[in-house]
Structures are given as C-alpha cells and as structure tokens.
Amino acid sequence: MKKLYILNVFLIFSLLPFNAALSQSAADLMPEGFPSVSIFSQTITEPGEDPEAGPDVTITVNEMFPTQSLQDIRFFSVERTEPGIGSQFSEFTAIGDTLHTTIADVIDFGIIEDLGFDFDLDFLDRADFVRLSVEENESWQIAEEVLTVEIPEEIFELLPDEFNFDDEMDISITVYNVRLPDTEVETPYGTFDTVVFKPSVDVIVTIYVILPIVGAVPVNIPVVDEYGIEIYYAEGYGIVKEHLEPTIFRITIPIADFSQDLAEVPGRTLLLREFEIQSDSSAEDFEERPSAFKLFSNYPNPFNPSTNLRFELNEPGSISISIYDTQGRLVDQAVMSRFFNSGFHTISYDASTLASGQYLYKVQFTAANGNNSFTQSSSFTLIK
Numbered sequence: 001m002k003k004l005y006i007l008n009v010f011l012i013f014s015l016l017p018f019n020a021a022l023s024q025s026a027a028d029l030m031p032e033g034f035p036s037v038s039i040f041s042q043t044i045t046e047p048g049e050d051p052e053a054g055p056d057v058t059i060t061v062n063e064m065f066p067t068q069s070l071q072d073i074r075f076f077s078v079e080r081t082e083p084g085i086g087s088q089f090s091e092f093t094a095i096g097d098t099l100h101t102t103i104a105d106v107i108d109f110g111i112i113e114d115l116g117f118d119f120d121l122d123f124l125d126r127a128d129f130v131r132l133s134v135e136e137n138e139s140w141q142i143a144e145e146v147l148t149v150e151i152p153e154e155i156f157e158l159l160p161d162e163f164n165f166d167d168e169m170d171i172s173i174t175v176y177n178v179r180l181p182d183t184e185v186e187t188p189y190g191t192f193d194t195v196v197f198k199p200s201v202d203v204i205v206t207i208y209v210i211l212p213i214v215g216a217v218p219v220n221i222p223v224v225d226e227y228g229i230e231i232y233y234a235e236g237y238g239i240v241k242e243h244l245e246p247t248i249f250r251i252t253i254p255i256a257d258f259s260q261d262l263a264e265v266p267g268r269t270l271l272l273r274e275f276e277i278q279s280d281s282s283a284e285d286f287e288e289r290p291s292a293f294k295l296f297s298n299y300p301n302p303f304n305p306s307t308n309l310r311f312e313l314n315e316p317g318s319i320s321i322s323i324y325d326t327q328g329r330l331v332d333q334a335v336m337s338r339f340f341n342s343g344f345h346t347i348s349y350d351a352s353t354l355a356s357g358q359y360l361y362k363v364q365f366t367a368a369n370g371n372n373s374f375t376q377s378s379s380f381t382l383i384k
Contacts, residue, residue, distance in 0.1 A: 026132060034061065035060050038058070039057070039275075041270070042057055064377065073326055101129060103142065132195075136181045137178070140176060140177060143174075144174045158251060173203050187272045189271075202224060223251060295376040311345055316341045318339050318368070319338055321347070323361050334361065
C-alpha cells in the first residue's frame with residue numbers, strides 16, 4: 001500500500017484570527033499588531049498507530065497595506081514554516097464577514113495527483129473560505145469541478161481482471177466548508193473559547209463497467225470523503241488548534257466485490273504553545289521606520305490613464321511594483337525586479353488596461369548586497 005506523507009491541505013488559509021460568535025467582521029478580529037508569530041506543538045499519528053511528536057510549526061501573519069484604508073477591507077500575508085518542509089506563503093483579503101484567497105493557495109492538489117489523478121484544475125479564482133455569519137453545522141460550497149480523463153495506469157492496475165472497463169472515467173471534486181459547534185480548547189498556551197470550521201474536499205470517481213447486452217454501467221466510487229482539517233479560532237489569537245484525522249483512501253467497487261487501499265495520510269494535531277506580537281508600533285509608524293528607500297505619493301492622482309510612481313533609494317538594489325484591486329487580486333505588475341541606483345526615481349505607469357476604480361500598489365526593495373529588504377505601499381484612483 002502506498003503511504004503518503006501529505007502536507008496539511010488547509011492549514012495555510014486558517015492562519016488568520018476571526019470568531020463568528022463574537023464579531024461579524026473578519027477585519028475586527030485580526031491581531032492588534034504585526035507581525036504576529038504563533039508557534040505550535042505538533043503530533044503526527046499514522047493510521048492504527050499511537051501519536052508521536054512532530055516538528056514545531058511557526059506561523060507569521062503580517063498586514064500588507066497597514067496605512068491604507070479601504071472601508072472594511074484589509075490585506076494580509078501569511079507565512080508557515082516547518083522544519084524539513086520550508087516556508088509557504090499566501091495572501092488573504094478580509095472583507096466584511098469573509099476571508100478571501102485563491103483556491104490554489106489553500107489546497108494542495110498534489111493529494112489528487114498522488115492518488116494517480118493527473119490533471120489540471122481551474123481553481124485560480126478567488127473564493128471565500130470563512131464566513132463568520134454562518135450558523136453551527138451550516139455548510140457552503142466553495143468550488144466544484146467535473147472532469148473526464150483517461151483512467152491512470154496506477155488505478156487500472158488495481159481493477160479486477162474479470163471485468164471490462166471503459167478507458168475513461170469521470171472525476172467530481174467538491175470543495176466546501178462547514179462550521180462546527182463552538183467549543184472550549186485547552187492548549188499549552190492557555191484555554192480558549194473557539195469557533196470551529198472544517199474546510200473539506202470530496203472526490204467521487206465514476207468508472208464504467210462494460211457488461212454484455214447492457215453496455216456501460218456507471219459505478220460511483222467515493223475516493224475522498226469529507227477529508228479536511230478542523231480549525232479552531234480564538235479572538236485575538238487566530239488559530240489555536242488544528243486536528244486532522246488519520247485517513248486511508250480506498251477504492252471500493254461493490255458490483256465487483258472489490259476493495260483496495262490506495263494511500264494513507266497521517267493525522268496531525270497542532271496546539272498553540274507560544275504567541276507574540278513582535279511590534280507594538282502603530283500602522284502609521286510601520287511604514288515610517290528608517291529604511292533603504294522611501295515611497296512618495298504618485299502624481300497625478302486621480303489620473304487617466306497614466307501616473308508617475310515615485311521613490312528614493314539610499315542604496316542600489318532591485319525594485320518590484322505590484323498592483324492590486326480592492327478584492328486583493330494581483331491585476332498588474334508595473335515593475336518586476338528592475339535594478340536602480342541610489343537616488344530619486346520616477347516610473348511612468350500606464351493603467352489603460354485597468355477599469356476605473358481604486359487600486360493598491362506594493363513596492364518591494366531588495367538591496368544589491370542582499371542585506372536589506374523592505375516593502376511599502378500606497379494607493380491610487382483611476383478615473384476613465
């Protein structure tokens with residue numbers, strides 16, 4: 001039996017704090033300062049085995065545009081670090097009672113590929129992965145995809161020889177979220193009243209058995225059923241616990257009296273052990289710290305269709321400028337890793353491909369000697 005050591009598929013998007021029982025605004029429940037750093041103790045449980053201690057997991061949450069105010073919209077970056085795995089980065093947008101990101105940012109489709117299903121999923125659109133206003137035990141669908149593909153050789157080899165099968169199969173993948181009952185959680189850091197969500201994935205494979213006279217008979221096989229991690233959030237801290245049950249993926253064909261294990265996924269439990277806000281600086285102070293570069297307001301603003309993006313460097317280095325809409329979507333890359341000498345610089349930016357509206361832009365600087373790296377941000381308004 002193939003054994004899979006698969007990363008927690010849903011951990012990344014669960015790293016921001018919100019508590020539906022206490023607030024209907026995701027933005028109101030972010031950390032009081034940034035960056036916030038959470039360290040988790042981890043236990044790993046193989047199916048049928050006792051839990052064993054795993055490496056600590058560190059989660060860092062930062063606000064991307066701390067001095068920009070767009071009503072009830074805030075932007076966050078999340079970094080998760082685990083020894084032996086490295087760091088994973090994602091970006092999220094809190095709008096009202098929901099948290100948005102791309103499906104590709106929070107689901108490891110390698111799980112499906114490791115099961116022998118090799119295909120691309122068009123899950124790059126942004127979707128809401130948390131809704132603070134939902135009731136307990138209420139669920140909502142995030143995405144659904146139905147594809148027809150050739151049966152992978154790894155799967156074909158498992159099918160019973162006494163039956164004939166069509167060369168193609170249908171795969172239905174559904175991503176959804178469920179709010180579980182609120183509960184009290186004990187962790188090494190303390191005891192918390194929490195609100196719980198369980199983002200989940202279902203994968204149903206339909207193969208076709210070729211029978212004499214009857215022809216092709218569809219057989220539905222639930223390969224992945226309610227697979228997901230329980231995520232426990234506490235106000236002011238974000239995630240304080242995660243729990244994923246050990247899972248065995250299995251293919252069962254009742255009509256052929258056939259069952260075969262495909263893979264094992266170890267269970268994982270994370271408990272908050274340490275929590276720290278590394279800076280007590282206000283949002284205004286955040287971008288006024290001395291740095292190797294200074295960002296000036298663009299001019300003109302508002303504009304149509306061009307404006308000047310202006311900055312000053314105290315040392316040479318590379319600049320990248322990314323443009324985001326108010327949904328947190330990256331809509332353009334004005335500059336990508338372009339080298340500039342020290343001094344004052346102006347870049348003419350043509351926004352003719354964008355629709356009228358307000359946009360945020362993020363300027364990232366990396367010093368030529370590699371010793372300094374800074375990020376600042378601002379906003380502009382395009383009027384056509």
